[in-house]
Amino acid sequence: MRACYHRSMASPVPKPSLAIDAHDVTKTFRSGWPRRRETAALRGATLTVERGTIFGLLGPNGAGKTTLLSILATLLVPDGGRVRVLGLDVVREAAALRRRINMASGRPSFLWSLRVEEIIAFYARLYGLYGQRLRRRIDTLIEQYELTDYRRAQYNELSTGIKQRVALAKALVNDPELLFLDEPTLGLDPDVSVRVRAHIGALRREQGMTIVLTTHYMREADELCDDIGFIKAGRILARGTPDALKRQIGLGDVVALKLDPPRLPWLAEAPGVLRASEHDGWLELTVDEAEKRVPELLRALAAEGVVVRNVQVREPELEDVFVELAR
Amino acid sequence: MSWRAELLASWAVVVRNALMGVRNVFFFFELLFWPVVGVLSIGLMTRFLGLTPEQGAFVLVGTIALSVINVCQLEVAYAMLLDVWSKSVKHQFMAPIGIRHLTVGAWLVGMLRGFVIFVLLAALGAWAFDFRVLAPGVGAVAMFLIGCFLTSWIVGVAVCALITLFGNRAEAFAWASVNLVLVLAGIYYPISVLPGPVAAAARAIPLTYFLDAYRAHFGFPSEFASPLTAGFTLSAVYAILAHWAFRAAVERARRTGLLLKMSE
Numbered sequence: 091m092r093a094c095y096h097r098s099m100a101s102p103v104p105k106p107s108l109a110i111d112a113h114d115v116t117k118t119f120r121s122g123w124p125r126r127r128e129t130a131a132l133r134g135a136t137l138t139v140e141r142g143t144i145f146g147l148l149g150p151n152g153a154g155k156t157t158l159l160s161i162l163a164t165l166l167v168p169d170g171g172r173v174r175v176l177g178l179d180v181v182r183e184a185a186a187l188r189r190r191i192n193m194a195s196g197r198p199s200f201l202w203s204l205r206v207e208e209i210i211a212f213y214a215r216l217y218g219l220y221g222q223r224l225r226r227r228i229d230t231l232i233e234q235y236e237l238t239d240y241r242r243a244q245y246n247e248l249s250t251g252i253k254q255r256v257a258l259a260k261a262l263v264n265d266p267e268l269l270f271l272d273e274p275t276l277g278l279d280p281d282v283s284v285r286v287r288a289h290i291g292a293l294r295r296e297q298g299m300t301i302v303l304t305t306h307y308m309r310e311a312d313e314l315c316d317d318i319g320f321i322k323a324g325r326i327l328a329r330g331t332p333d334a335l336k337r338q339i340g341l342g343d344v345v346a347l348k349l350d351p352p353r354l355p356w357l358a359e360a361p362g363v364l365r366a367s368e369h370d371g372w373l374e375l376t377v378d379e380a381e382k383r384v385p386e387l388l389r390a391l392a393a394e395g396v397v398v399r400n401v402q403v404r405e406p407e408l409e410d411v412f413v414e415l416a417r
Numbered sequence: 418m419s420w421r422a423e424l425l426a427s428w429a430v431v432v433r434n435a436l437m438g439v440r441n442v443f444f445f446f447e448l449l450f451w452p453v454v455g456v457l458s459i460g461l462m463t464r465f466l467g468l469t470p471e472q473g474a475f476v477l478v479g480t481i482a483l484s485v486i487n488v489c490q491l492e493v494a495y496a497m498l499l500d501v502w503s504k505s506v507k508h509q510f511m512a513p514i515g516i517r518h519l520t521v522g523a524w525l526v527g528m529l530r531g532f533v534i535f536v537l538l539a540a541l542g543a544w545a546f547d548f549r550v551l552a553p554g555v556g557a558v559a560m561f562l563i564g565c566f567l568t569s570w571i572v573g574v575a576v577c578a579l580i581t582l583f584g585n586r587a588e589a590f591a592w593a594s595v596n597l598v599l600v601l602a603g604i605y606y607p608i609s610v611l612p613g614p615v616a617a618a619a620r621a622i623p624l625t626y627f628l629d630a631y632r633a634h635f636g637f638p639s640e641f642a643s644p645l646t647a648g649f650t651l652s653a654v655y656a657i658l659a660h661w662a663f664r665a666a667v668e669r670a671r672r673t674g675l676l677l678k679m680s681e
Contacts (some may be wrong), residue, residue, distance in 0.1 A: 119674050160677055165507050167672045188513045199504040201433065203440040215429035216512040218422045
């Protein structure tokens with residue numbers, strides 16, 4: 091398998107503007123003895139991420155998100171394909187790459203009886219910090235992530251939200267050029283999630299950091315990500331900005347109408363109407379283009395003498411895209 | 418990697434293991450209780466059996482070696498075990514840390530703990546059983562301790578490799594493997610009493626030679642021509658093998674995904 095990986099190394103040198111340049115990445119896990127079971131986690135995933143952007147990797151459970159993220163973070167060796175991160179090969183130049191990247195994940199775990207400042211110090215030393223620089227870095231991160239009150243608290247005494255903040259502080263000890271966030275707000279209270287998202291946005295805005303995150307919260311992806319890749323069954327199925335993805339999938343816009351009389355079967359057959367359904371007295375029409383179809387529909391309804399009591403138009407949400415792609 | 422970065426990475430592990438050690442409720446049991454109980458019970462048994470002072474010294478040397486190696490090798494195994502227990506393996510191996518930093522850092526803490534135990538047991542042996550560890554001279558004691566610490570490093574790193582290869586299932590090796598080595602190396606008896614094939618296996622263990630060399634100063638003629646040379650040569654070979662095995666196990670874990678399974 092390794093031979094396969096190295097054979098494909100002769101591909102062209104990636105653009106320097108790319109933080110991630112991965113082509114045809116494959117990974118199969120083998121388990122069980124004596125009868126071996128094989129699970130193909132990645133089946134030729136291809137992904138590029140521009141520097142200085144926040145990229146969201148979305149997909150259903152078992153789609154290969156964590157596997158791909160782990161390969162990019164040098165924690166897992168791919169079976170095949172070509173993977174360069176920050177211009178370095180993730181297998182042959184992994185040691186040099188590790189100095190420039192970092193990761194935080196949802197439900198983080200660190201040594202249970204170390205204090206918050208000791209956890210940050212341990213990892214900071216691994217990245218070569220010592221003396222005054224080490225102390226300043228610890229102080230900065232503790233202040234930045236509002237950990238002052240927990241500085242001397244042992245890790246196993248902390249709440250989930252505080253642990254998550256410790257994980258983010260740890261992930262920034264080396265001021266990484268590329269940060270991987272695996273479900274960064276998993277299990278957090280809404281107010282804490284909002285603050286964590288604000289921190290993530292600030293990292294890109296103020297430091298130009300490239301961030302790759304996986305999340306199950308579509309609102310989070312919509313709010314944070316410049317670009318989104320949707321992975322399913324080990325392949326990137328679609329990618330683009332949240333808006334582009336919504337258009338690309340062709341979900342259309344939803345026009346909700348409150349009518350008198352409420353039932354009009356002919357509306358489902360009207361030009362541009364893709365789907366029609368009823369919810370709580372509202373007639374919901376999914377149309378190809380709301381701007382064009384709403385005036386047409388209103389004219390047709392007026393001609394029929396139907397009273398329109400209320401009209402609402404909404405664009406599809408990323409969640410709709412997720413549901414559509416995950417089918 | 419610069420020499421400063423090398424030292425810092427190992428120092429990070431030293432600080433981490435030392436802090437985890439002092440906050441471990443079993444720390445004082447490992448450091449004081451079991452070693453003291455071991456020396457007292459074995460020492461009293463030598464009196465009950467009416468052993469000569471030389472025979473008593475022979476057995477007590479083995480008991481002290483057992484305690485020192487047990488604690489030191491466990492500390493080396495903690496280099497991996499602490500992260501396995503806390504499920505933080507991936508954070509460690511995503512950082513720019515080599516297995517040499519992990520094992521050397523943990524070994525330094527292990528040697529410190531082992532040396533404290535040695536001093537404590539030496540004082541206890543002198544007070545309770547008139548057994549003088551320094552009688553053969555500082556040089557002989559130093560060689561004996563270095564031998565114990567080298568054995569601990571080899572066993573500890575081998576345990577780290579097994580844990581990385583088999584995951585939590587291999588945890589029992591951390592406590593079991595050293596005892597196999599100690600039985601074979603002749604902790605309480607000369608290896609000449611072992612049956613043929615077992616004695617041959619004992620001759621492949623470096624500790625056998627370090628115990629033999631130290632005991633020679635207490636009136637037991639050496640069973641080997643140059644025990645220290647043999648001990649250090651074998652230690653060097655096993656150290657290289659253990660380091661290679663751990664490194665190969667980490668690389669394998671990166672391929673199989675075990676590194677991730679042992680994480681959060």
